[in-house]
Amino acid sequence: MIEDDDAGEFLPMDVEETRKQVEMSLDYAYQCLKILAPMGIRGVSAWCESCEIEHYYDWDIVIRNLKDNLAGQPASPHEPAVDVDPSDYRTWDYCCGFIDGCSQR
Ligand SMILES: [Zn+2]
Incomplete structure (x- = not known):
């Protein structure tokens, strides 16, 4: 029997797939920086x-x-946010949808 939780980490295909997804996310993040950041x-x-x-x-x-993720380093997702205005932020899904909408024009 193979336990799903543990097996995934050692299958090369899964690693490759994860890497591709991270690279795609990085691509989106750069486009967000270019397109969404100027919008506030x-x-x-x-x-x-x-x-x-x-x-x-x-x-x-x-x-x-x-980038840390691609380099095989653990990300640090719990950094304390100081004085953030929630209205300055959007969900990742919203941002990706916005970028998709822009690139279709
Ligand atoms: Zn947290």
């Missing part, structure tokens, strides 16, 4: 299940975390 959107908001609060990430942190 500072970064991404995401619900954190372990802290049970919303976390806010500026674009430079999003990009750094994704």
